[in-house]
Amino acid sequence: MEFKLVLVNFEKNPCKQTRQTKLHASVKIEAYDSKSNRHSLMIFICWYSMLVRFVEQSPHFHLDFRILRKETVLSFGSYPTPRLSVPASPQKECATLRVANVTHAWEDGKLLFFDDSFEHEVFNHCDQERVVFQLVFAHPDLGTGDEAIKCATGEAPCAPEL
Amino acid sequence: MIELLDALGDAHARITQHQNAAAYHRAALQQKQLATWPPVKMVASYAALATDATNLFQLDEALDWVRQAQALALPKAGLAILYQQEARILECKDDYISALHVFEHSLKLQDAVDVPQVLQHMDFLKQVLVSQEMPTEVASAIRSRMKDMAKGLIRNGYGSDGQFPKRYVPRLRSKPWHTLEEAPGEAGALGTWTSSWMEQAHAATRDAKAELLEEYQALKDAGKMIREQECIHSHRGGQWSRFEINALWHSTDSGGIRCAVESPRACSLFRKLQRIGMPLIRAGYSSVSAGTWLKPHYGTTNAQLKWHLGSPGLLLSTLSFGI
Numbered sequence: 001m002e003f004k005l006v007l008v009n010f011e012k013n014p015c016k017q018t019r020q021t022k023l024h025a026s027v028k029i030e031a032y033d034s035k036s037n038r039h040s041l042m043i044f045i046c047w048y049s050m051l052v053r054f055v056e057q058s059p060h061f062h063l064d065f066r067i068l069r070k071e072t073v074l075s076f077g078s079y080p081t082p083r084l085s086v087p088a089s090p091q092k093e094c095a096t097l098r099v100a101n102v103t104h105a106w107e108d109g110k111l112l113f114f115d116d117s118f119e120h121e122v123f124n125h126c127d128q129e130r131v132v133f134q135l136v137f138a139h140p141d142l143g144t145g146d147e148a149i150k151c152a153t154g155e156a157p158c159a160p161e162l
Numbered sequence: 163m164i165e166l167l168d169a170l171g172d173a174h175a176r177i178t179q180h181q182n183a184a185a186y187h188r189a190a191l192q193q194k195q196l197a198t199w200p201p202v203k204m205v206a207s208y209a210a211l212a213t214d215a216t217n218l219f220q221l222d223e224a225l226d227w228v229r230q231a232q233a234l235a236l237p238k239a240g241l242a243i244l245y246q247q248e249a250r251i252l253e254c255k256d257d258y259i260s261a262l263h264v265f266e267h268s269l270k271l272q273d274a275v276d277v278p279q280v281l282q283h284m285d286f287l288k289q290v291l292v293s294q295e296m297p298t299e300v301a302s303a304i305r306s307r308m309k310d311m312a313k314g315l316i317r318n319g320y321g322s323d324g325q326f327p328k329r330y331v332p333r334l335r336s337k338p339w340h341t342l343e344e345a346p347g348e349a350g351a352l353g354t355w356t357s358s359w360m361e362q363a364h365a366a367t368r369d370a371k372a373e374l375l376e377e378y379q380a381l382k383d384a385g386k387m388i389r390e391q392e393c394i395h396s397h398r399g400g401q402w403s404r405f406e407i408n409a410l411w412h413s414t415d416s417g418g419i420r421c422a423v424e425s426p427r428a429c430s431l432f433r434k435l436q437r438i439g440m441p442l443i444r445a446g447y448s449s450v451s452a453g454t455w456l457k458p459h460y461g462t463t464n465a466q467l468k469w470h471l472g473s474p475g476l477l478l479s480t481l482s483f484g485i
Contacts, residue, residue, distance in 0.1 A: 095450070097470075098458075099338040099339055100324055100338035100339075101338075102338060102339055104339070106470075106472040110472075111364060111367065111368065111469050111470065111471050112339075112468075112469070112470040112471075112472075113339065113340045113341060113342070113467070113468070113469055113470075114338060114339050114340065114467070114468055114470075115325075115336055115337065115338055115339075115340070115461075115464060115467055115468075116327075116460070116461030116466075116468055117325050117326075117327035117330070117336070117460055117461045117462075117463060117464035117466075118324055118325045118336075118338040118460070119324055119325075119326075119458050119459070119460055120338075120458070120459065120460075120461070121455070121456055121457055121458040121459070122450060122454070122455070122456035123454075123455055123456075124400060124450045124451070124452060124453065124454045124455075125452075125453070126452055127452055128452055129400075129449050129450060129451045129452060130449070130450050130472070131378055131447060131448070131449045131472070132447070132448050132449075132470045132471060132472050133367075133371075133374045133378070133428065133445070133446075133447055133448075133470070133471045133472075134445060134446055134447075134448050134468060134469070134470055134471075135367065135435070135440075135442060135445045135468065135469040135471070136442070136443045136444045136445065136466050136467075136468055137440055137441050137442050137443055137466065137467060137468075137469075138441035138443060138465065138466060138467075139331075139334050139464065139465050139466065139467055140360075140441075140467075141333075141334045141335055142331075142334070142441070142465060143441070144359065144439050144440075144441045145441075148441045149441055149442075149443055151331070151465060152441070152443060152463065152465040152466050153443055153465075153466075154329055154463070154465075158331050158465070
C-alpha cells in the first residue's frame, strides 16, 4: 500500500491537547491499495516547528507522525504497522493560497484565477521566497470599457442595471 | 509655513517616502508648539507622525505618537478615531488581543458603528481566534459574535457569508476560484470566459513568463521591491514586498497609461492585454519570503478579480507563488 500525504489547508482547528501549537493544519492522507483504488482520510493536526502531532483522531486510529524536510514519516502508535517512511516533497506544495475553503499551491505553468473578496490567506513554508506577477482587472460582469474600470475602482458609480 | 510643512509631509507620505514625510510632519508639529497652537489643533500632526512611524515599522514610536494625541483634550468622536489608529498599530505588532480590546473601547465612544468598522471589528475578532489558544467557550462566543455581524452585513446588502470586501458591488456573479473552463451553469460561474479577450490574455500572460522572471530579478537586485506596509502579514514571519508597475511614485514611461520605466516588460504586457480588451486596473510583482504568513483577510472589492502568474523557467524552484 502506498501513502501520500497532502497538505490541503491551514485553518483554526481545536488543538486543545497541546499549548505548544503555533499553526494549525488539516492534512489529507491518500492511501492507494494494490488495485490503485484511492481512499482518503481527512485528519486534523497541530503543527509546531517541524513536528506534527496528530491530536484529533478518528475513533479507530492513534496516529503520531512527523513531517521532515525530505520525507514524511508516519508511525502508527497503537497499530501493528510499525512505521512507514513515505517519500514526500513538502517543498513542492509549501506555498499555498487559501480562498474561502479551497487551497491551491502554485504549479508550473498554471495561472491562479480567484476572487479575493472572499476570505483568503497565504503561507510560505518554503525555504525560499515565492514570487508572483499579479494582474488585477474589472469583474467581467461590469464589461470592458472605461466605465467598467471606474466602477471597479470606485471612481464612478456602477451602472444601475447591475 | 506650518500648512506648507504639513502639505509636504502628506505629499511624501502619498509617494511612500515615509522618512521624509515624518521629517516634515515633525517640523510642522514643532512649529505648532512654538506658536502655542491649542492642543486640539495638533492632533493631526501626532496622528500623521503615528502613521509615518507605522509605515516605517517603528511601531513603538507609532504607539507613542498616537498616545500623545490621545492625551489631548478631545471630544469622544476624535478620541475614538485615535483609539482605532492605536488598534491598527497593535495589530501590526501582532498583539491581536490588545488591538481588539482598544478597538472595542473606541466603539463605545461612538454613537453609531458604520459598515467599515463592523468589518474591522470582525477582522480583529478573527485575528484573535486564529492566533490564540483559548477555552472552547470563548472561541464559540467569538464565532457567534462574528456570525451575528456577518448576518448584519448581509442584511445591509452584502451577498454571502465569507465574502466581505470593504466595498461590495451587488449582483456580480462570484465564487472563490475560477477557471477558464468553468461551466456557465455552475453556481457563481461567470460563463463569459469565452469572451474575446480571456483566452488571448491568458496565452499572452503565460508567454511572458520568462521575461517577467528576468525583470523581477533585475528589480530585486536593484532594491526596487518595496516592503508592503499593510499589516496583513504577521511580522513574526517573513516579509512581503511588492513592485506595483502603475504606482504613483514611479517615474513613468511615455506609453499612455502610467507605467514604471523600471519595468518595461511588465508594462509591455500590460498594454498588450489592454489592446486585447482585458479591463486591467493594475499589475505588479509580489514576493513573500520564506516563513511569511499573510493572515486571513478580505480584498478591497468584489468588483475586481485577480490572476496570479508564478514565474517559470530558470529559477523555477525558487519562484512559485505569492500574493
